[in-house]
Amino acid sequence: MNRNVVFTFFLFCFVTICRGSGTDIALDAKATLLHRIDSLNLLIYTCLLTLTVLTIWVFKHRRVSWLHETGLAVIYGLIVGAIIRYAGSTNHITHINVNPEPGTTYNLSVPPDMLRFHFPASLPITPGDSPIANKTYAYSFRGEIVNVEQNEIDLKATFDPEIFFNIILPPIIFHAGYCLKRKYFFRNLGAILTFAMVGTALSALVIGALMYGCVQLMPASLASSFTFLDTLYFGALISPTDPLTVLAIFSQLKVDVNLYAMIFGESVLNDAVALVLSGAIQNYETRYSHDGGFEISGFLGAIGDFIGIFSLSLLVGALMGCLTALISKFTHVRDWPLLESALFVLMSYAAFLIAEVCELTGVVAVLFCGICQAHYTYNNLSSDSRNRTKQLFELLNFLAENFIFTYIGVSMFTFPKHHFDPWFIIAGFITSMLGRAVNIYPLSFLLNLGRKPPIPVNFQHMLFFSGLRGAMSFALAIRNTVSEARQAMLTTTSMIVIATVVLQGGAATHALDYLRIPTGQGSNEESEALPYRDVRSDTPRGGGDAGGGQKARLARVWGALDSRLLKPLLTHARPPLTETLPAFMRPVARLLTTTHQYTQGDNTLRRTDSDSDLCIDDPQIPSSIDPQLSINIRNGYGHV
């Protein structure tokens, strides 16, 4: 409506007043049009998200639990994508072929960054129009055109895939790291690491090999377009899980926290593993392989890539997290919560950027930065900053997550590089299921050999069932769509994501029932919430949770290091370093201990010394607030 008013107004101005210089206005109008299309695209997604939020409110209000917001976002996305595809007008990109000017000297082996183009110069413009002045225009490099015939780019509701890795994924992954239920995470560390590291690699290998076999059985045209590296890449990108819906139902129904920790911890870490793994496979392809075949030296190089990039990214993230903890411990910046929150956000973002600048993986760095921030820095923050950072990242995570699922839906129809290949899609569905099974059952068997409370069979089934695919798989698939093989992978990945999120997510409650997994573990949840209230951390972390389940060996080693060195160094936790370090280190220890750490027993208002077992996933409650209000806050919207 407004648009028409403005349009009429402009038309009126135009007709009555002016006839300016033609090209300038046309060019201006073109720039405006492009900006408007960009804004319109964003507006579509904003409206879709608004719609999702409102519908989800209705669902929550009416206690509908078979559809999570991500599932709804996908469905709305699909509907709107179909409408845009079949009803919208197209905005094609105009293009012409050019040659260098005669006599140009240029002696680099890469194409130039920019072309300068005289227009219209020698081009035959339709006669009758007023003559157009010659001008020089700049054109900047975009990329290689593989299929010259098929390069009509639509400006319809699509974005540069790199925004996922630089804008959408970082807050999601950081939030995941910042939210790890730490007590149970560290208690199940062995199982989580096994599933995430070994399991993901195994799953990628199995899926890659099976897909390669399937592809060989298919029509020859298809078989020839896939190399083993391609299918292995597919295996790597389809392996990470994203069980948002399942986890939301878990926390709603209060399912066993160990199972929750295993599923959540695995899904957080396998994103990172898959990202680095797929990067290593891609590097192998461009750097080490001459013909797409297998070479032992290249294989070792790719494994070196994987280990090097993963561990260095981890290091960058963890160091930035610890640096933030040190700053927040030794300065009194927490007297100004806004400054403190800004510092927290800036340092976390710096971890991402440093990793990217060093050609490492920013998303992995941000994950481990988030874990360190939650484990150390969070304890030093003022209560205002705790709420602020938690709420900020919760909101960012909510928006980013739903945006990506909406985009998966919309892009099914609008992304121009889809390639529907029924055989590949069917094979993809079957192998990705098999890959998940290979990830869970054999490894659970091996883990149970050494684990004190073994993983029960119904838990294993639930782990298998929680293999929903999500944001990371999609982002990896859409990153590279140059060949037909890659396009078929994108289509298959999109369909697997949509199917698992909507169908598996919707059936999660029934699966819990069917597998007879106990729900409503009020007592268990209670014992987790308890330390939050009464612990003043006078008991060292290592000995504090004897009452809970058995701890994994790995967790015990880590716990000792953590409670004796890292926590006293990076937070205000007791015992101070002066008590835990050997005698000859005392002078250094004294330097690194704050007076707060010696005297904190007196402080009753600020819970800066909160225990690492604090579950920051809980609805945050200021420590001295009346119980009635806290009940009201508790009724609010918990963690996704």
Next chain:
Amino acid sequence: MNRNVVFTFFLFCFVTICRGSGTDIALDAKATLLHRIDSLNLLIYTCLLTLTVLTIWVFKHRRVSWLHETGLAVIYGLIVGAIIRYAGSTNHITHINVNPEPGTTYNLSVPPDMLRFHFPASLPITPGDSPIANKTYAYSFRGEIVNVEQNEIDLKATFDPEIFFNIILPPIIFHAGYCLKRKYFFRNLGAILTFAMVGTALSALVIGALMYGCVQLMPASLASSFTFLDTLYFGALISPTDPLTVLAIFSQLKVDVNLYAMIFGESVLNDAVALVLSGAIQNYETRYSHDGGFEISGFLGAIGDFIGIFSLSLLVGALMGCLTALISKFTHVRDWPLLESALFVLMSYAAFLIAEVCELTGVVAVLFCGICQAHYTYNNLSSDSRNRTKQLFELLNFLAENFIFTYIGVSMFTFPKHHFDPWFIIAGFITSMLGRAVNIYPLSFLLNLGRKPPIPVNFQHMLFFSGLRGAMSFALAIRNTVSEARQAMLTTTSMIVIATVVLQGGAATHALDYLRIPTGQGSNEESEALPYRDVRSDTPRGGGDAGGGQKARLARVWGALDSRLLKPLLTHARPPLTETLPAFMRPVARLLTTTHQYTQGDNTLRRTDSDSDLCIDDPQIPSSIDPQLSINIRNGYGHV
């Protein structure tokens, strides 16, 4: 350090293992390099902001008040900009000139969106290298090259100016709207509107005319490059004020709230006015003017543009704000604070996007959306969402504001299109000061003729003194730097911004002393905070503040409309519409009144019915919290 490790590792892999296909790797390395440069640029700003935060903490800790964080951000920016300029290596853009392929048919009057370029094809590549396969690359349209000789673009710490209008300014402006101290804002509405609307236009005109005169007196080469429209544009862009530093000192020293409201209100609105005004001048240039001279019809058209775009943008923003209020009133989405906050953010962002899609001004829409959100929606939100939205935008505003000031500093040295012209700079400083004087003194005189408590002379001096220039001026100046005249304007604007923020900002405390403006108005501040605690809004707004100063006539009309129609319609405030609307409207009124509105007297815990006089600028305190904690929160970092 990490970088070297990675580099060595890669080098090792390279040397020992592979020699892949040359161009692919070179191209890949180039893409990686560009991404790394982008990340590095962002990292520089992130580190600068971190440094600013830490230094400001030290300053606050040591009670240094002569330097605000924006001033510090500028200074750090200048230092780092100088280092990058004189120490950093350059990354020049390579370019070649191209012609269309023979036989190309193309008959549009605008240049094509994309060029396709075969490389290397006929280009003479240095012999001796291995032959490079021919490939086709895509190049996308960037813009006109005005000065063909001088188009070396550095990739050094500069960003596309449009990010200011689409990413940096919206949260700043929204926050300003969301934070208006509403009681005093509406009480001084007449003065604020006069200064912001009439004053800014007057100031732009005076500065434009004076600058044109000055330019004519200068050497001929300079005089010929400036048209009257150019200097008028300069007048428009240098007129908006941004007295962040002054306002921070005001709230620290508790200066008279009416003066605070006038300065803050004016600075918020004149940004919007200047933005639309400069847009209208630019439109005049491209649409209505044939030779840069004056035409009465074009002038009227430009005025029509100004009024049309401003009021339509206002309408879009206000409607979106009211729509959010309606949704939050009639649904129970506030039971899930995360959904509610997400809805709030999405709707506010939609206001920006809708305005941009309609070729209106998104920033203006977002401003009025923010005002409506604060005036209506805020009262419907759950207390969790109130904190969350307030803290979110406070943080975004803090980061965006300091980013832009850092960028002003850095770009002084790194932006390639600066043009230092001493005469123009001196003239700019003098005329911008005169323009501010013309804005304040004559209009204050006129206002005092009708105003009950007149604006005292020392308040007028303070208004004059608060004419710091800031983010909006800079963003407008850097938006268009095609001609030498525009480049001189950018340089002058940058210098005026830096000088006023650092020097005038630093001298603000002394100016308050010198002008004998009373500080420490504890009682006045108290009377403002009072309604926040005890009003349950049972008294209609129109009659509730007889104790304060006299209200402007405009404010009274608005107040009546607001309290009888808008507030009861959009919020849960009393009296309900059933009491304020005429009898024949009762059925509609009953439909639009919630049961909550009838029964709210019983509700003692939730202050959803809070008065419009609520100053959301105060540190937020949950209503039922113990006094000791609230004192602790109060000591936190208040509003900037």
